[in-house]
Amino acid sequence: MAIRERLSGNEAVATAMKQINPDVVAAFPITPSTEVPQYFSQFVANGSVDTEFVAVESEHSAMSACVGASAAGARVMTATSANGLALMWEILYIAASSRLPIVMPVINRALSGPINIHNDHSDSMGARDSGWIQLYSEDNQEAYDNIIQAIRIAEHKDVRLPVMVCMDGFIVSHSVENIELLETEKVKEFVGEYDPGLDTLLNPEQPVAMGPLDLPPHYFEHKRQQAEAMKNAKKVILEIAKEFEALTGRKYGLFEEYKMEDAEVAIVVLNSTAGTAKEVVDELREKGVKAGLIKIRVFRPFPVEELRDALKHVKAVAVMDKADSFSAAGGPVFVETRAALYDAETKPVVISYIYGLGGRDVRTNDIMKVYNDLLEIVETGEVKSVYNYLGVRE
Amino acid sequence: MKDNKKVTITTETTWKEITPGGIIYEAGNAHNYKTGEWRSMKPIWNSEKCKQCLLCFPVCPDSSILVEDGKIVGIDYDHCKGCGVCVEVCPFKVFDFVKED
Numbered sequence: 313m314a315i316r317e318r319l320s321g322n323e324a325v326a327t328a329m330k331q332i333n334p335d336v337v338a339a340f341p342i343t344p345s346t347e348v349p350q351y352f353s354q355f356v357a358n359g360s361v362d363t364e365f366v367a368v369e370s371e372h373s374a375m376s377a378c379v380g381a382s383a384a385g386a387r388v389m390t391a392t393s394a395n396g397l398a399l400m401w402e403i404l405y406i407a408a409s410s411r412l413p414i415v416m417p418v419i420n421r422a423l424s425g426p427i428n429i430h431n432d433h434s435d436s437m438g439a440r441d442s443g444w445i446q447l448y449s450e451d452n453q454e455a456y457d458n459i460i461q462a463i464r465i466a467e468h469k470d471v472r473l474p475v476m477v478c479m480d481g482f483i484v485s486h487s488v489e490n491i492e493l494l495e496t497e498k499v500k501e502f503v504g505e506y507d508p509g510l511d512t513l514l515n516p517e518q519p520v521a522m523g524p525l526d527l528p529p530h531y532f533e534h535k536r537q538q539a540e541a542m543k544n545a546k547k548v549i550l551e552i553a554k555e556f557e558a559l560t561g562r563k564y565g566l567f568e569e570y571k572m573e574d575a576e577v578a579i580v581v582l583n584s585t586a587g588t589a590k591e592v593v594d595e596l597r598e599k600g601v602k603a604g605l606i607k608i609r610v611f612r613p614f615p616v617e618e619l620r621d622a623l624k625h626v627k628a629v630a631v632m633d634k635a636d637s638f639s640a641a642g643g644p645v646f647v648e649t650r651a652a653l654y655d656a657e658t659k660p661v662v663i664s665y666i667y668g669l670g671g672r673d674v675r676t677n678d679i680m681k682v683y684n685d686l687l688e689i690v691e692t693g694e695v696k697s698v699y700n701y702l703g704v705r706e
Numbered sequence: 707m708k709d710n711k712k713v714t715i716t717t718e719t720t721w722k723e724i725t726p727g728g729i730i731y732e733a734g735n736a737h738n739y740k741t742g743e744w745r746s747m748k749p750i751w752n753s754e755k756c757k758q759c760l761l762c763f764p765v766c767p768d769s770s771i772l773v774e775d776g777k778i779v780g781i782d783y784d785h786c787k788g789c790g791v792c793v794e795v796c797p798f799k800v801f802d803f804v805k806e807d
Contacts, residue, residue: 537722
């Protein structure tokens, strides 16, 4: 029997980490993820986990300690946000290219400057090409479920890549919601004992050197191999989601389709804004408007073919980015979604909205404006503006 | 990807066979990587002038002065980068230092 609880997003993530009981957690506090290592260090102190908790002096050191521990053969986790993630940058790439299955909740926060502690996705979007798998979570339940699945995804023999589990800072991390937890034994059974294989730094039977200098004769081959692991991840993520569904009844895919079967207009969005947008979709559906929503769960690897199939019959699509990539041509999710549709025989109009930067509130009437813009495009056949900013004072 | 067989990595090795993350199973395998082609100047050892004082041997940064049974026998051109330290240190001017072809 599952456990009914009420937890904040950070508590939910820390609880998942407690139930997983990793060998090593190395972390440095940063708002709004601070509570994750804070709760977790309490679990260490009171003996409810036997994890080695490494209190480091920076996020660069946190990820470095994670890399060392993971290379030694340990199951390793950490957590961070925004500027902390930015300070990890160099080591993020080393973790991914060394094929170390570290799992890290990223509690999304705006990246400086000007300095801002509130939610947007500029932190994790900046790390999108670091070679980490990225899962996004609408609420505390999804964050909890994603963390547990992330362990299996990261450690799968066809993948062996680190995973970021993203959720919105404050909006989810500090909001208490109802949640259904698995019993700890079931989590332990699901994630299983970690088998790092023979190639670890602490295996005297097979001494190895890791992280060597890799010059032009071999570096490219290693990157190609890493790209293949990311390709494999898509299938593995779906297999593990199926297993998780059998255990919990909660269904996960590469993205969630909300009322998309006959949708004529649709929004593509990540994380908690999907909840707000679903409310608007319901409202529009009551009026007979064929509105739908796609909430991307897996951004890395990017579900190109699947998104194309889900969107090709829609007439107009708005992709909402809570991060600007300053290309002067739309946000990162927009660019990739639009590119995914390029090979479709019939394809919708696709427009971009940058929204909610630095924690700017996004309400149902904002989302309604986006749907109304889409409906106008469908009606008139005219696109007034492809690249848009939503909720900024003009 | 775990439990890889110990493979010898060459310039023919494909991405499907190469060790993940560049793991190295073999100690001292830098020896197999030929760095001599970086050389622009080349020391020539003239054996007939050599007094076998061995002053060049310990100062070579690439261990490229080949010694057998306590005697210099030649230069390892696979790894000599032509820095000229041996030429400089030799009291008997045994080495010629010439442009690499």
